[in-house]
Amino acid sequence: MxxxxxxxxxxxxxxxxxxxAGDYLAxxxxxVMSLVVFTALVGLVVAPGTVNPIIATVAILxxxxxxxxxxxxxxxxxxxxxxxxxxTAKRPIPSDRVTRGEALAFGMILSFLSVMTMGVLxxxxxxxxxxxxxxxxxxxxxxxxxxxxxxxxxxxxAAGAFPPMIGWAAATNSIGFESLVLFLIIFLWTPxxxxxxxxxxxxxxxxxxxxxxxxxxxxxxxxxxxxxYALLVAPVGVLPFVLGFAGPVYGVVSAVLGxxxxxxxxxxxxxxxxxxxxxxxKSLFRFSLIYLAAVFAVLLIESLAVNILAGWGA
Amino acid sequence: xxxEERLTLSDAQKKARRSRSIxxxxxxxxxxxxxxxxxxxxxxxALLERSM
Numbered sequence: 001m002x003x004x005x006x007x008x009x010x011x012x013x014x015x016x017x018x019x020x021a022g023d024y025l026a027x028x029x030x031x032v033m034s035l036v037v038f039t040a041l042v043g044l045v046v047a048p049g050t051v052n053p054i055i056a057t058v059a060i061l062x063x064x065x066x067x068x069x070x071x072x073x074x075x076x077x078x079x080x081x082x083x084x085x086x087x088t089a090k091r092p093i094p095s096d097r098v099t100r101g102e103a104l105a106f107g108m109i110l111s112f113l114s115v116m117t118m119g120v121l122x123x124x125x126x127x128x129x130x131x132x133x134x135x136x137x138x139x140x141x142x143x144x145x146x147x148x149x150x151x152x153x154x155x156x157x158a159a160g161a162f163p164p165m166i167g168w169a170a171a172t173n174s175i176g177f178e179s180l181v182l183f184l185i186i187f188l189w190t191p192x193x194x195x196x197x198x199x200x201x202x203x204x205x206x207x208x209x210x211x212x213x214x215x216x217x218x219x220x221x222x223x224x225x226x227x228x229y230a231l232l233v234a235p236v237g238v239l240p241f242v243l244g245f246a247g248p249v250y251g252v253v254s255a256v257l258g259x260x261x262x263x264x265x266x267x268x269x270x271x272x273x274x275x276x277x278x279x280x281x282k283s284l285f286r287f288s289l290i291y292l293a294a295v296f297a298v299l300l301i302e303s304l305a306v307n308i309l310a311g312w313g314a
Numbered sequence: 315x316x317x318e319e320r321l322t323l324s325d326a327q328k329k330a331r332r333s334r335s336i337x338x339x340x341x342x343x344x345x346x347x348x349x350x351x352x353x354x355x356x357x358x359x360a361l362l363e364r365s366m
Contacts, residue, residue: 016323018330021337054355058348113345121352 002294014071019102023092027075027103028068028110036067036163042296043167043182046303049208050126051171058121059170063163066130067242070159072107076100081208088202103267107138107151109303118170126169133162147209153198158183159192164296178245179235188233189292192226199223200278207268213296223269226284230265237268237295246299247306253298257291 040063044056051059063193075082075093092098105242119127141156161183168179184247185197195213198205199222213222237258241251267280323331354361 016321016327017334018326020330020333022333024337026332052355053351058352061348117348121349121356 003217011230015099015101018096019092019098023097024106026074026092027098027106028065029071029074032071032160033064033067036160037064037184038293039182039296040064040163040167040170042303043164043179044171045167045300045307046164046178046182047171047176049172050287055122056170059118059167060124061119061128062114062122063130063166063170066111066118068132069107069110069114070137072103072110073134074142076103076107077104077138077142081147081210083165084208085201085204092170102173115123121171122170125173125175126166126275128171129162129166129175133159133166142167148211150211150213153194153209153213154191157187157194160190161186171297178240178243181239181243181245185233185295186241186263186292188229188236192229192233192261193288193292195222195226195229195266196281199281217309219273223271227262227265230262234262236288237291245304247302250295250298250302253294257294260287261291272281 004259005297036058041060044051044059079091079093079100079214082088082091088094093100093103099137111131111204115131115134120129125300137156141152141159145152145156164182164186165175165179168174168176168182182268198212198214199219202219205217207210215224235253237256238251240246241248246254264280264284268284271280286295
C-alpha cells in the first residue's frame with residue numbers, strides 16, 4: 001500500500017526507505033564475495049571425486065550468499081567507523097540509505113538461509129563450516145578482534161581462508177589435508193596484503209580508532225612483519241605442487257609468483273621512513289591481489305585440464 | 315480512514331520500493347527453482363518411483 005498512517009510516521013525511528021536493491025547488494029560486499037566464490041570454487045574442483053554440477057552450483061551459491069551475509073553483518077556493526085574512513089564512507093549505512101536494523105535483519109536472514117540451504121542440499125559438514133565462517137568474521141573478527149588488537153587481521157584472516165575448505169567439504173564431505181594447505185595459503189597471504197594497505201591508509205585507520213599495525217607498532221615494524229609473512233607465504237604457495245595435488249605448471253607459476261611476492265615485500269622493507277607516497281606498499285598491495293588470483297586460477301585450470309584429459313582417456 | 319491522515323510516497327521512495335520488490339521477486343523465484351532442481355538432482359530418478 002502506498003499510503004502510510006500519520007500515527008506511524010510520527011514515531012521517531014520510523015522512516016520511509018529509499019534504499020534500492022543495489023544498496024542491499026552493496027551490503028553483500030560483492031568484490032570480497034567474488035574472491036570468496038573463486039577460492040571456494042577452486043577447493044570444490046580440486047577435491048577428489050565427482051560432484052553433481054547442480055549440487056556444486058548450489059554449494060557455490062550458498063557460500064556466496066553466506067559470505068555476503070557476513071559482509072552485511074560487518075557493515076551493521078562497523079557503521080560508526082565506516083563513516084569516518086574515506087574508503088568506506090560511501091557504504092549504504094554511513095550514507096544513510098539503509099538503517100543499521102535493516103542491515104542486521106538482512107544479514108541474519110541470509111546467514112540462516114545460506115547455511116540451511118547448504119545443509120539440506122549439499123551436506124551438513126560444509127554447512128557447519130559455512131556457519132562457523134560467518135560467525136568467525138562477524139563476531140570474532142568484526143566485534144572482537146578488529147577494535148582490540150593490531151593482530152586483528154592475522155587471526156581474522158582465517159575467515160577469508162575458510163572458503164576453499166568449505167568448497168572441498170561440499171565435494172567430499174570431509175576436510176582433507178590438501179584443503180588445509182589451501183587455507184594456509186590465504187591465511188598467510190592476508191596479513192601482508194592488508195598491512196600494505198594499512199601502511200598507505202594508516203591515517204584513515206587512526207581516525208577511526210582501529211589498532212592496525214602501522215599506527216600501533218609503527219611503520220618500520222609493519223614493514224618487517226610484511227617481509228616476514230612474504231617469506232612464509234612464498235614457500236607455502238608451492239606446497240600444493242610439493243605435496244602432489246598440483247602439477248608442474250602450478251609448481252613453476254607459484255614459485256615465480258612467490259619470488260616476486262618476496263621481492264615486492266623487500267621493496268617495502270627498504271622503503272625509507274620519509275617516503276609518504278609509499279609507492280612500494282601500493283605496488284605490493286596490487287601485486288598481492290594478482291598473486292592470490294593467479295595461484296588459485298592456475299590450480300583451477302590445471303585441475304580442470306587433468307579432469308578433461310582423464311575423461312578422454314577413459 | 316480519512317485521506318489527510320495518510321502519507322504519499324515520493325517518486326524516489328516509489329522507485330526504490332519497486333526496485334526492492336523486483337529484486338525480492340527474482341530472489342524468491344530463484345530460490346524455488348534452485349530447491350526444485352537441486353531436489354531432483356540430489357534424489358535422482360528414485361524421486362519419481364513410487365510403490366503401487
